[in-house]
Amino acid sequence: xxxxxxxxxxxQSLAAARHLRSFADPAKITTISVVAVxxxxxxxxxxxxxxETQQRxxxxxxxxxREAAQGALDAVAAVFDGWGPTVDKQIRSGSPAAxxxxxxxxxxxxxxxxxxxxxxxxxxxxxxxxxxxxxxxxPCPVLVxxxxxxxxxxxxxxx
Amino acid sequence: xxxxxxxxxDEGGGLRRSITGAQLFFYTLGDVLGxxxxxxxxxxxxxxxxxxxxxxxxxxxxxxxxxxxxAELVTKYPQAAGAALYxxxxxxxxxxxxxxxxxxxxxxxxxxxxxxxGFASYFATLWESPPALLVSLVFLLALVIVNFIGITESVVMxxxxxxxxxxxxxxxxxxxxxxxxxxxxxxxxxxxxxxxGNPALAVLAGIAFxxxxxxxxxxxxxxxxETIDPYRSFPRSLVGGMVVAGLVYVLVSMAAALTxxxxxxxxxxxxxxxxxxxxILPFSTxxxxxxxxxxxxxxxTNTTLVTIVTQPRILYGMAKEDVxxxxxxxxxxxxxxxxxxxxxxxxxxxxxxxxxxxxVSAGGIDLVNTLALVTVVLLxxxxxxxxxxxxxxxGQDEDGRTYRANTPLLVLGLIGNLAILGFAxxxxxxxxxxxxxxxxxxxxxxxxxxxxxSRDRPxxxxxxxxxxxxxxxx
Numbered sequence: 334x335x336x337x338x339x340x341x342x343x344x345q346s347l348a349a350a351r352h353l354r355s356f357a358d359p360a361k362i363t364t365i366s367v368v369a370v371x372x373x374x375x376x377x378x379x380x381x382x383x384x385e386t387q388q389r390x391x392x393x394x395x396x397x398x399r400e401a402a403q404g405a406l407d408a409v410a411a412v413f414d415g416w417g418p419t420v421d422k423q424i425r426s427g428s429p430a431a432x433x434x435x436x437x438x439x440x441x442x443x444x445x446x447x448x449x450x451x452x453x454x455x456x457x458x459x460x461x462x463x464x465x466x467x468x469x470x471x472p473c474p475v476l477v478x479x480x481x482x483x484x485x486x487x488x489x490x491x492x
Numbered sequence: 493x494x495x496x497x498x499x500x501x502d503e504g505g506g507l508r509r510s511i512t513g514a515q516l517f518f519y520t521l522g523d524v525l526g527x528x529x530x531x532x533x534x535x536x537x538x539x540x541x542x543x544x545x546x547x548x549x550x551x552x553x554x555x556x557x558x559x560x561x562x563a564e565l566v567t568k569y570p571q572a573a574g575a576a577l578y579x580x581x582x583x584x585x586x587x588x589x590x591x592x593x594x595x596x597x598x599x600x601x602x603x604x605x606x607x608x609x610g611f612a613s614y615f616a617t618l619w620e621s622p623p624a625l626l627v628s629l630v631f632l633l634a635l636v637i638v639n640f641i642g643i644t645e646s647v648v649m650x651x652x653x654x655x656x657x658x659x660x661x662x663x664x665x666x667x668x669x670x671x672x673x674x675x676x677x678x679x680x681x682x683x684x685x686x687x688x689g690n691p692a693l694a695v696l697a698g699i700a701f702x703x704x705x706x707x708x709x710x711x712x713x714x715x716x717x718e719t720i721d722p723y724r725s726f727p728r729s730l731v732g733g734m735v736v737a738g739l740v741y742v743l744v745s746m747a748a749a750l751t752x753x754x755x756x757x758x759x760x761x762x763x764x765x766x767x768x769x770x771x772i773l774p775f776s777t778x779x780x781x782x783x784x785x786x787x788x789x790x791x792x793t794n795t796t797l798v799t800i801v802t803q804p805r806i807l808y809g810m811a812k813e814d815v816x817x818x819x820x821x822x823x824x825x826x827x828x829x830x831x832x833x834x835x836x837x838x839x840x841x842x843x844x845x846x847x848x849x850x851x852v853s854a855g856g857i858d859l860v861n862t863l864a865l866v867t868v869v870l871l872x873x874x875x876x877x878x879x880x881x882x883x884x885x886x887g888q889d890e891d892g893r894t895y896r897a898n899t900p901l902l903v904l905g906l907i908g909n910l911a912i913l914g915f916a917x918x919x920x921x922x923x924x925x926x927x928x929x930x931x932x933x934x935x936x937x938x939x940x941x942x943x944x945x946s947r948d949r950p951x952x953x954x955x956x957x958x959x960x961x962x963x964x965x966x
Contacts, residue, residue: 343825373717374647376808376830376834377828378717380821380828393812394813396809397717399717423508425508425510426508426509426511
């Protein structure tokens with residue numbers, strides 16, 4: 334099975350990749366495509382919050398969103414190091430949901446993994462998050478990973 | 493809204509880009525066309541007289557030459573950082589780079605203010621009751637929300653709005669042609685420089701005002717990195733877009749000059765509407781007036797959106813460079829928008845609008861006029877520096893695909909930029925006060941970062957330290 338793992342450079346997308354690795358059977362997965370989508374007309378076309386590179390080069394900004402996307406791709410791909418399936422990386426450009434779906438169609442994917450999107454304001458304005466759109470229009474099953482609650486909220490209930 | 497399905501080409505290694513040459517052309521055209529002609533044509537007419545098309549023709553020539561310098565630099569450094577990056581590469585001076593970045597940001601703030609005020613002027617022709625300041629503030633807020641949600645990212649919508657903009661100006665040209673066909677045109681007015689004093693200075697004053705209409709093209713550097721085959725399509729689409737915009741400007745100003753008495757154009761806040769109000773076309777004038785107002789509002793919106801997208805991006809880059817506080821690099825967890833930068837930009841523009849309207853009501857300045865002039869002064873200085881940077885970087889980072897701008901034209905462009913800059917400052921030195929005020933905002937941010945920046949860095953790290961900026965995003 335071919336699996337598409339999407340990243341928008343957020344820690345949530347990294348957590349989604351780790352979640353896949355935590356339970357899936359690598360023997361059943363042939364290839365993992367890690368996909369990052371640059372949004373050319375957005376204020377910040379791609380924000381990398383997860384890679385080593387962006388920590389190493391803090392204080393220097395080349396203005397390249399491609400570099401940022403590459404950094405995030407590498408960080409997510411590193412999750413699957415030594416796991417088994419071959420990993421390929423794609424930087425795409427355009428509307429994230431449309432591009433993730435297209436990546437899934439092109440590779441005839443059996444699963445798409447995305448981090449859960451937001452609620453709230455997006456509901457009010459009738460424009461769904463990327464995750465919602467992917468769920469609705471993907472050609473295959475979609476794993477939407479909702480991040481675990483933040484540590485400060487998880488008070489141990491029982492001793 | 494339709495999803496823009498990309499026409500991506502695979503460049504190997506899974507790298508795909510999505511902006512085609514045609515999209516870039518319309519992006520440039522939409523950016524340039526919306527910015528000034530709807531708002532400023534009256535001011536230019538007032539400065540020059542009936543021959544004010546000359547100001548547009550000369551202004552757009554200087555701007556298009558500057559555009560060719562941008563095109564050369566973009567093919568060398570396709571990153572989205574624009575002028576700041578080129579200056580950094582050419583001069584290697586952190587202080588100058590900071591000054592240029594802050595000036596560009598300030599120019600963008602002033603432009604947004606001027607455009608929002610222009611929006612309110614056209615809006616008043618549809619519905620008079622709400623106060624102009626309220627309209628411009630609500631307009632600003634709406635665009636900030638739209639940007640936060642990400643609607644601005646639709647390439648399709650961008651193209652549609654550009655078509656509407658062009659359609660509006662085609663209406664004006666059609667009126668001009670109809671008027672000439674009826675045999676009512678007095679072509680003498682096109683050579684009339686009816687201002688007392690030196691005609692060359694009058695034209696120069698006109699260029700200074702008209703130059704606002706040429707700005708915006710520099711924002712195309714935003715999408716350079718995502719352009720398919722940038723080496724070929726970027727120079728063509730950028731310079732081509734500006735030449736077409738220039739042609740449209742010249743024809744529109746001729747049509748306006750022929751059909752409306754110059755003093756009436758000069759006295760109007762929504763001058764192109766005066767052309768439609770003449771009732772030259774055989775349609776209901778009321779209908780045409782309403783239609784045209786709506787088109788003008790869309791045109792202004794399109795250009796303002798791009799400025800509002802650019803400001804948080806600049807702040808984001810500066811925060812990444814550790815020269816402004818790290819909060820400006822904060823990205824909304826799910827919307828992926830730099831929301832702090834967006835809110836801050838909106839606050840600065842709102843302050844400009846409110847401060848400006850207080851000055852106006854105190855019998856002072858014309859807000860659109862002043863803010864446009866401030867934009868022009870800041871941008872002209874940056875444009876001149878970009879041309880110098882282009883010369884300075886010749887011979888570096890070049891390969892066979894790099895576009896090379898025409899050198900004699902660049903020299904001409906540099907002189908043109910400096911001449912207009914010199915005149916604009918000489919004519920209205922008070923614009924320097926506004927420039928200084930806006931640049932001071934950037935300097936204050938730097939000082940905050942410099943003094944307190946260590947607080948958002950983990951203990952024991954210093955500026956530019958590996959651990960630093962990343963932690964502030966979390």
